[in-house]
Amino acid sequence: MIRLDAVTMRYQAGSRPALRDVSLRIGEGEFVFLVGPSGSGKSTLLRLLLREERATSGLVTIDGVDLAAIPDRRVPLLRRTVGCVFQDFRLLPDRTVAGNVAFALDVIGRPRHVVRSVVPEVLALVGLAGKEKRYPDELSGGEQQRVAIARAFVGRPRVLLADEPTGNLDPATSEGIMQLLDAVNRTGTTVIMATHNAGLVDSRRRRVVELADGVVVRDERRGGYAQPQATDGPAPASQAAPGSVLTSREGG
Amino acid sequence: MRLGPLLAILFAGLRRNLAVTSAVVITAAVCLAMLGAGLLLRAQVRTVDGYLLNQLEVVVDLTDDITPAQRAGLMDALRAEPNVLAVRYESKEQVYERFKHDFRASPEVVAGVSPADLPAALRLQLADPRRGDEIVVGYTGWDGVEAVRDQQALLEPLYRVLNGFSVAAFSLAAVQAVASGALIYTMIRVSAHARRRETSIMRLVGATNATIRAPFVLECGLAGLAGGLVAGGALVAAKVFLVDGHFGHQTTFPLFGWDAVWLSAATVVAIGALAAAAMAVLALRRHLHA
Numbered sequence: 345m346i347r348l349d350a351v352t353m354r355y356q357a358g359s360r361p362a363l364r365d366v367s368l369r370i371g372e373g374e375f376v377f378l379v380g381p382s383g384s385g386k387s388t389l390l391r392l393l394l395r396e397e398r399a400t401s402g403l404v405t406i407d408g409v410d411l412a413a414i415p416d417r418r419v420p421l422l423r424r425t426v427g428c429v430f431q432d433f434r435l436l437p438d439r440t441v442a443g444n445v446a447f448a449l450d451v452i453g454r455p456r457h458v459v460r461s462v463v464p465e466v467l468a469l470v471g472l473a474g475k476e477k478r479y480p481d482e483l484s485g486g487e488q489q490r491v492a493i494a495r496a497f498v499g500r501p502r503v504l505l506a507d508e509p510t511g512n513l514d515p516a517t518s519e520g521i522m523q524l525l526d527a528v529n530r531t532g533t534t535v536i537m538a539t540h541n542a543g544l545v546d547s548r549r550r551r552v553v554e555l556a557d558g559v560v561v562r563d564e565r566r567g568g569y570a571q572p573q574a575t576d577g578p579a580p581a582s583q584a585a586p587g588s589v590l591t592s593r594e595g596g
Numbered sequence: 597m598r599l600g601p602l603l604a605i606l607f608a609g610l611r612r613n614l615a616v617t618s619a620v621v622i623t624a625a626v627c628l629a630m631l632g633a634g635l636l637l638r639a640q641v642r643t644v645d646g647y648l649l650n651q652l653e654v655v656v657d658l659t660d661d662i663t664p665a666q667r668a669g670l671m672d673a674l675r676a677e678p679n680v681l682a683v684r685y686e687s688k689e690q691v692y693e694r695f696k697h698d699f700r701a702s703p704e705v706v707a708g709v710s711p712a713d714l715p716a717a718l719r720l721q722l723a724d725p726r727r728g729d730e731i732v733v734g735y736t737g738w739d740g741v742e743a744v745r746d747q748q749a750l751l752e753p754l755y756r757v758l759n760g761f762s763v764a765a766f767s768l769a770a771v772q773a774v775a776s777g778a779l780i781y782t783m784i785r786v787s788a789h790a791r792r793r794e795t796s797i798m799r800l801v802g803a804t805n806a807t808i809r810a811p812f813v814l815e816c817g818l819a820g821l822a823g824g825l826v827a828g829g830a831l832v833a834a835k836v837f838l839v840d841g842h843f844g845h846q847t848t849f850p851l852f853g854w855d856a857v858w859l860s861a862a863t864v865v866a867i868g869a870l871a872a873a874a875m876a877v878l879a880l881r882r883h884l885h886a
Contacts, residue, residue: 394800417805424802436794438608450601451803499801 345534346370346393346503351402353388353558361400362388364558370536372502375529377545378538379569380555386538389555390505393536394426395419406503424452427496427504427533431511433488435480441491442467442476448495462498470494470524486517490524497528504528506537510544518544542569597807605794605811610818612790616783617819623779624823624872625830627772628864632831634765635863639856641758644751647850652725652747654732657715662740670740674720679730682721688714715742776823777875780816784879787812795884809884813876820872821865828861 346369353363363385370376378386391397392404398412405411406422414422435444442463449459467473470490480488489509496504506525510518522544529535539545545552545568552567553560562571610617656674658667667685674683686694692711699705722728728746736744788795798808835857843851 420799420802420804422802423800428800434793434797434800436797447601447797448801451597451798451801451807453597453807456598456600495797495801 345372345374345407346536347403347405348389348392349403349405351392351399351404353385353392353397354400355397361558363392363399363555366402366555366558366560368553368560368563370534373529373532373534375526375535375548375550376537377548377550377552377567377569378536378555379540379545379552380561382540384555385558386555387507388558390428390507390536390538393503393505394428395422420452424499425502427499427501429489429492429496429504429506429509431508433480433485433492433512435488435491435495437480440477440479441472441483444480444491445494445498448498452499454499466494466498469497469527471520484517485513486520489513489517489521493521493524493528497533501533503534503536506535506539508538508540510539510541515543522548545569597803597810602810602814606814606818609787609791609811609815613783613787613815616779616786617815620776620779620783620816620819620872621822621826623772623776624820624868625826627769627776628824628827628868629830630765630769630772631867632827632860632864633834634762634769635860636831636834636852636856637758637762637765639852639860641755641762643850643852643856644754644758648751649725652722652728652751654720654722654728655745655747656718656720656731656735657742657745658717659740659742660715662716666740670735670738671718674718674731674735677731677734679723679727680720681723684719684721686717686719688712688716691715691717773871776872780819780872780875781879783816783819784812784876785883787815788880788883809877809880812880812884813873816876817869817873821869823872824865824868827864827868831857831861831864 348366348368351363351366352361354361366385366389378389380386388397392399392411393406395411395414403410403412406426409422411422436447439447445463445466446459449462454462464473464476467476470493472487472490472494475483475487480491483491489512493504493506493509504525509525510521513521518541525535525537526548549566549568552562552564552569554562554564554567554571656670658670662670671683671685674680688711691714692709695709695714696706720731722731725748728748732744732746735741795808835854839851
């Protein structure tokens with residue numbers, strides 16, 4: 345479904361690349377943890393999938409569509425199929441919980457009856473039933489992130505990108521958010537989550553893609569946060585995720 | 597985007613930007629009132645033109661010693677002019693009668709003049725009274741011609757004053773337009789900054805560029821429209837109180853009518869709304885990145 349072929353991304357000509365020769369395939373309905381130190385290229389990868397940036401070279405496709413070839417005026421249509429949540433929630437402080445979620449549907453022109461029926465449904469799904477009329481500053485961090493997830497999910501995107509969604513949350517709350525993302529994933533939505541939360545990654549044993557200096561150094565089907573001690577370098581072929589291609593210089 | 601959510605965003609923005617929006621309304625109103633005043637002055641020039649041009653003639657005063665042959669030759673030459681529709685001879689007696697009529701309010705002037713003091717004349721009706729000066733230049737100095745007078749020349753000072761005022765009004769409108777444009781530019785910059793979170797979310801969830809920009813453009817368009825309505829109101833007030841209530845009693849010249857007022861008011865309202873919206877589109881290119 346999502347495919348990166350030999351993708352290199354430089355923000356400025358001649359600068360150090362944020363991503364270098366990255367190749368990756370992510371299947372429909374997969375859950376992928378994206379790990380690696382700050383500056384390793386995780387956010388850049390997510391920005392490429394949102395078409396906030398175009399790769400300097402290489403190919404980024406979703407469902408076979410080359411994102412770089414999408415004309416600017418068609419980018420909004422792509423973004424309706426790719427939801428996104430961030431560490432800082434990015435809620436509108438002057439709108440209620442329901443208003444924040446409805447906003448995502450309103451601005452893409454969904455009819456009122458759809459907004460009225462879908463928003464309570466999604467708020468119930470994320471565990472915020474009864475808090476529709478609260479304002480963001482009346483909610484805990486975990487609840488605010490649930491609103492953000494509801495807003496990203498309300499349009500039923502095929503892919504949900506989460507950029508360190510638990511970065512501002514305590515461990516118990518993080519676990520709750522993680523369960524919510526699991527639930528979203530179970531609906532068939534592909535979830536790609538960039539995170540520094542080792543506990544969450546280790547507890548799930550999902551596919552882990554590790555980036556370092558813009559290069560994929562590990563792509564494990566049931567990985568942990570840290571590279572296995574026994575293995576030096578990339579994951580053994582037997583553990584590599586099906587369909588994943590490791591062609592980065594360090595990785596290959 | 598549906599109208600309801602769009603209006604909600606629009607009015608939230610208007611509330612937040614009330615001070616700057618008011619400033620835009622005021623400068624736009626002054627600018628558009630000046631523009632409207634210029635348009636009305638032009639309408640006044642046209643009104644005076646339409647009223648007087650039909651009555652304007654070129655008058656060729658004849659010397660007392662002109663021979664009938666010279667007069668006939670002169671009339672033939674004038675009739676051959678393409679711009680001359682009709683040539684009418686007025687004897688000294690007829691000129692005196694006209695003089696008495698023109699100065700009927702000043703009997704002391706009439707009393708000092710006899711028919712012998714006035715020259716016989718040829719009165720020319722022109723197809724295009726604006727080109728009377730060609731006749732003046734062409735026939736001054738002919739045998740038997742004392743002077744050639746273009747009555748339109750009498751109106752030149754009036755036209756100069758009206759045109760001067762309209763140029764001044766248009767210039768002031770232009771200066772105000774620059775100020776309004778700068779204010780709208782600032783309004784967009786402030787507004788785009790204040791709403792950057794909202795617009796970034798709109799972009800993320802897949803709102804089109806047009807949707808993201810619409811509230812900004814509508815906000816400026818509404819401010820321009822409000823300025824236009826204030827200016828239009830000022831034009832109507834000027835017609836009621838200044839033109840009809842004041843000048844109407846002081847002059848026998850015809851003054852522009854309500855059709856000119858409505859046309860000018862509609863023009864300034866439309867220009868206000870459209871120009872403000874266009875300026876917003878321009879400013880958004882700079883301050884709102886897609």
